[in-house]
Amino acid sequence: MILQVLAQIPTDGVTAPLVEESTSRLVTPRIPWSYLTPQLILFLGAVIGVALVALLPKRLPKYLSALATVVLAAGTLVSIVPLWGRVGNAREGAISAWSGAIGVDRFGLFVTALICLAVLVTALFADSYLRREGLDGPEFYLLLMTAAFGASIMAISNDLIVLFVGVEILSISSYVLTAMHARRVTSQEAGLKYLVLGGFASAVLLYGLALIYGATGSTNLLQIQVFLSERVLTSDGLLLGGLGLMMAGFGFKVGAAPFHMWTPDVYQGAPTPVSGFMASAVKTAAFAGMIRVFVVGFGSAAELWRPIVFVMAVLSLLVGSIVSVVQSNVKRMLAYSSIAHAGFILLGVHSATERGTSAALFYLASYTAMALGSFGIVALAARRGEHLQKLSDLRGFATAHPGLALAFALLLFAQSGVPLTGGFIAKLGVIGAAVDQGDWALAVVAMITAVISTFMYLRIIVSMFFVGGGDHGEEPAGFEGPPVNVSWTSMVGLGIVVVATLFLGILPGTVKHWSNQAVVEMVRDSGR
């Protein structure tokens, strides 16, 4: 039956025929390089970086790699600004290139900008972290660049194969980054765990992709969209199987329950700046891919996949908030809270509207800032060897380091959704998008779990600020262990995320406006 439907695929439209009759020369796609500047900067930065590391003498100044990464990430951000105008105006508009394999639109640019910000702040935190742990070297930063390159490919992919290549570039870089702390067994273990489970998830994603190709006759999202809107499938088993498997693959990559099992272990074991990078950039890219594929590509089949997202969102919210409360390790707490945040963002995906997409993007923007900052502070507070990451190790942190504790408290309050912070506006956005579609149940679950996870954030804050003698009248314990050294680069990174969190909360208008404009536009490849 599917074969009969396939036979009706129009051969005119979407792509040009592969071989022209008159000559033997193949019709090759033209590539608008200028639209790919952000990706090119990241890619060439990584490749040239690898070559330079090989050719230059080993004794280079230690700050050079971090500096180069910050400069390249900032350069990528700057290169997005003119593109934002170009793909937004009516005359030029969004483009599709490489035979429709990639689509440059404001959605992709917004996500790429978030990823670059994550790279920039991660590099700032990583500089002093890596030196403290005796791991300094250019490899960390090179992997950060390749991960960002893969992530930005995911953000602009218009084809499931290109999306998968992006996922793999990002994933393989993050596996290595996770295992980067060569002297901690937990880091090695987390890297191996992430590699095995991540490879499995990639295989599931690929299998779903193959089934979707079988069901719709194309891997191109635009062609899939056209195919699904033009006909009614008499048998949709193959499509359902493909959608389910792809959703499982994406669910793993974003760390949503019930595919979240790896998240706490990997976030705990990974070098802490890498945990922050995974919570921000990797999550952002995976959600970007999810939105491109499901909300846009399978937009007309939304009723097929929305129930899956519903279950994933409810489970993520419940698991993330409830299990985080009973954790004793701060990194694990933040990992579970990132599962809960994934649940909130799934609210925006579930609504399957432009409002939901823009709310999800705003949420990702504010969570990027909050996650990077929180993990950055934990990296500092855990001190050399990352031995002190228990909740009890933070006791008295506020008296020893009032500034850091205040910033941490602010970021945690923002994550719980206190007004005047980015987290509040973000939560308001996704819950509003859900209510807009009449999903009251989902909105109620989200609000209840927000209250539950607030308890967990308060546990961390209480342990930092209130040095009590305990319940049984013990001696109040002060801040123990070696002093926390805060380098000026970490201060700059922390400053960026704190200012961003407050800015998103007090004056959300600008970013809200950008996220509203950042819609996915799928256009045909005009060969421009």
Add this chain to the structure above:
Amino acid sequence: MGQYLPILALGILATLFALISLIASRLLNPGRPNDAKNAPYECGIVDQVAPPERFPVRFYLVAMIFIVFDIEIIFLYPFTAVYRELGSFGLVSVIEFAVAVFASFLYVVANGALDWGPLKQVRRSGMMVTPSRTSTSTIRRVGQEGREVHVGDEGVAA
């Protein structure tokens, strides 16, 4: 769907055969086990010493270099067959690919993947020297057993 019926029938037969064999052997065997019978089947003479477990990590590096060039050949060979038809697009794509591959090769060689001399300690750190292996060296540090194993580096709790 009728054409798939033989496959279904074959699948059912195979399952039945496996199940019946298992059940039959359970029912019919006399049931007098000894150590030799319980041991997994192994050809040849039983090992007297444990097989060597470690070998230099260098073999992995050589294998990785091989894979780098293997992948390059996989792409270059079909390209040479159609490079005229592909025109400048194909040339640019292959150059991009080759540059990326070559850069990684440069990196691997510069980090000593092809140095077959005595082991070179790339980076030494004073922290957390344990008698066990680390991932930067396969040399076991002797004389340090039981000393200075860092506490607090507990395994990842499940």
